[in-house]
Amino acid sequence: SRGMAQSGSEDRGLVGAGGPYTSENGPPNSSEEWKDRGAAESRILALVLAATDRTTLKEYAIKVLDKRHIIKEKKVKYVNIEKNTLNRLGEHPGVVRLYYTFQDERSLYFVLDLAAGGELLGFLKRMTTFDEECTRYYSAQILDTIEYMHSKGVIHRDLKPENVLLDDQMRVKITDFGTAKILDLPKKPPQNGDGPNGMSYPGDPTEEDDSKANSFVGTAEYVSPELLTDKAACKASDLWAFGCIVFQLLSGRPPFKAANEYQTFQKIVGLEYEFPKGFPPVAKDLVERLLVLDPAKRLNIEHIKNHEFFDGIEWGRKLWKIKAPRLK
């Protein structure tokens, strides 16, 4: 049965107004270039329908993409990346699940989890800021999900409060994987009996360093410095964005925000940000260890989970069973 159509909801994971960028159209390197760039940015609009399974009464979201539009905007590869990434991520409570895909002559259809709570950003705007307990709960679920994605060789590359949805029990559901990077899993070394099948294997000098992803840049406020300086994202790039999200939940604004994206990029590579008065000191310590220019010096997930800010959080399945704190 067809639910109410939420028309016009763009498929944010593909392109926003000023980004993300691809290798063809990376971030401009002058404020001049910004002016005539705006209109050029494309948007892939998706219609998202709510649907109900007549037999199980389970509700789904159906994302409908117009094929002509995808082709016109040269976004066919993003559609395939989103499908392949969602299929690879399979089932985790923090990832929007892809149940089925189908198509007709005009459209592609993705049957997904319905995140009835909408975007985390919406709640943050209504609340202005979250208190520490709420920030701890939502950022812990986001971190647990990042850990899962990375364990599957997936870098999201565009994490931001708009891409963190919430289900009907206010649990995190991360979405928009059209711009994710799938790191090729290390191939097994040639077993005896394997012919010279050209397989490469970990440590194989010929294997290109696929832990670095290139050609795509996320949304300005959450882009990591390594993406801006050497055009390569790595797993730690998602943890930079995570640091920006924690900062934003507690302060109501992202750490790096300027009049235009070019100036935002300058603040990022210059690490120019300030904590507002009253920012909780323990959270400040965590953010300071995440917003580190050198990705190799950024806290890794294990260290973040052990940070004092997450004292009291039980990681693993239990994290998804606790009741969401009332937003206050």
Ligand SMILES: O=C(O)[C@@H]1CCC(=O)N(CCc2ccc(Cl)cc2)[C@H]1c1ccccc1Cl
């Ligand atoms: O990968 C798949 O699951 C199938 C394979 C067969 C197929 O034809 N498609 C659609 C491919 C496609 C992608 C973009 C456009 Cl604009 C048109 C067709 C793929 C597809 C079907 C439904 C929904 C998404 C996709 Cl990528």
